[in-house]
Amino acid sequence: DAGVIQSPRHEVTEMGQEVTLRCKPISGHNSLFWYRQTMMRGLELLIYFNNNVPIDDSGMPEDRFSAKMPNASFSTLKIQPSEPRDSAVYFCASSSGLAGRADTQYFGPGTRLTVL
Amino acid sequence: AQKITQTQPGMFVQEKEAVTLDCTYDTSDPSYGLFWYKQPSSGEMIFLIYQGSYDQQNATEGRYSLNFQKARKSANLVISASQLGDSAMYFCAMREGGTNDYKLSFGAGTTVTVRA
Numbered sequence: 001d002a003g004v005i006q007s008p009r010h011e012v013t014e015m016g017q018e019v020t021l022r023c024k025p026i027s028g029h030n031s032l033f034w035y036r037q038t039m040m041r042g043l044e045l046l047i048y049f050n051n052n053v054p055i056d057d058s059g060m061p062e063d064r065f066s067a068k069m070p071n072a073s074f075s076t077l078k079i080q081p082s083e084p085r086d087s088a089v090y091f092c093a094s095s096s097g098l099a100g101r102a103d104t105q106y107f108g109p110g111t112r113l114t115v116l
Numbered sequence: 117a118q119k120i121t122q123t124q125p126g127m128f129v130q131e132k133e134a135v136t137l138d139c140t141y142d143t144s145d146p147s148y149g150l151f152w153y154k155q156p157s158s159g160e161m162i163f164l165i166y167q168g169s170y171d172q173q174n175a176t177e178g179r180y181s182l183n184f185q186k187a188r189k190s191a192n193l194v195i196s197a198s199q200l201g202d203s204a205m206y207f208c209a210m211r212e213g214g215t216n217d218y219k220l221s222f223g224a225g226t227t228v229t230v231r232a
Contacts, residue, residue, distance in 0.1 A: 031218060043207070043222045055218070089159060095218075103211070104151065105220060107161035 002026070004108035006092050012114045018080040021111045024073055025094030033105060034067055034077050035091040043091075049075065050097065082115045089113070119143065120208050122223035129198045130231050136183070137193040137226045139208035147213035150191040151220065152182070156204040164206075167191055195228075203230045 005024040013019055025032050034046040048056045049069045057067070064083070069075040079086055089112050093105040121140045129135040141150065152164040167175045167182045175182040183192040195202055208223040 033218075042224060045219060048218055050218070056216075091161060093161075103149075103218075104163055104166055106163060107153075109160045112159070 004092055004094050004106055006090075006108035006111050008111060009109060010112050010114075012116065013082055014116050015083055016081040017115075018078065019082045019086075019113060019115075021077040021079075021090050021092075021113070023075045023077070023092030023108060025075070025092070026106055027073070029094035029096050029106075030072065031095045031097045031103075031105075032069060032075050033091075033093040033095075034075070035093065035107075037089045037091060037110070038087075046077070046090075079113075082113075084115045087113055087115050118223075119221040120210055120223035122208055122226050124226045125224070126227040126229070128229050128231060129195075129202075131198055131200060133198055134194060134196045135198055135202075135228060137195070137206050137208075137228070139191045139193065139223060141189050141191060141208075141210050143189075143210065143212050145212040145214060149211045150182070150184070151209040151211070152180070152191075152193045153207045153209065154202075154204045155207065155225070156201075161207075165193065198228075198230045200230050200232060203228060 007022045030051050032049040037043045046059045047067045052069045067077045089110045091110045092108045095103050095105045119142050148169045150167045154162045165175050165177045165180045167184050174184050179196045181194045205225045205227050207225045209220045
């Protein structure tokens with residue numbers, strides 16, 4: 001089975017540009033998570049979707065960040081306008097939403113974003 | 117307060133030897149799950165092993181085992197017969213019960229370097 005798919009794997013952009021990160025969760029999973037990883041702050045949860053509905057976006061840094069999940073197999077994280085401090089690795093993860101071990105979050109390969 | 121504490125920032129281990137990675141956690145919730153993830157230099161987050169708070173036996177997955185000491189609130193990962201491919205960062209994480217039961221709290225990680 002395919003795991004979580006993210007694109008692009010690497011993105012280099014200039015300050016002020018719009019950046020869109022994409023994620024395809026594991027088929028059948030109904031929970032989707034976006035994380036950001038930096039050396040300074042470690043792994044931070046940005047937003048959590050359940051059945052395509054945003055449940056918790058308290059980790060989204062500011063209004064420049066937005067996330068959508070138009071259907072069960074696709075989600076986007078958009079940064080507009082991007083700033084150098086947004087440089088990080090962004091992970092998408094999905095889980096089944098069931099209890100216990102079955103609710104393990106499986107991570108995608110990540111998108112390494114560099115904002116110049 | 118930190119929910120997950122990993123006190124070993126880095127460790128060296130000889131190939132074929134076992135290594136124990138420490139993880140202590142803090143929660144007052146009787147229902148929780150503990151996870152270990154591996155992050156190699158390529159960057160992806162790989163799920164290794166899960167332990168539920170009500171599980172009677174320590175979890176094992178191949179060469180990975182979890183030394184779960186509930187009273188001490190510790191969940192140490194043991195990697196047996198280390199291989200060069202085990203060189204990576206290892207993260208301990210916890211998911212608590214309750215209304216925020218989707219959230220994973222991550223430790224700062226431990227870097228393991230396996231020497232030939």
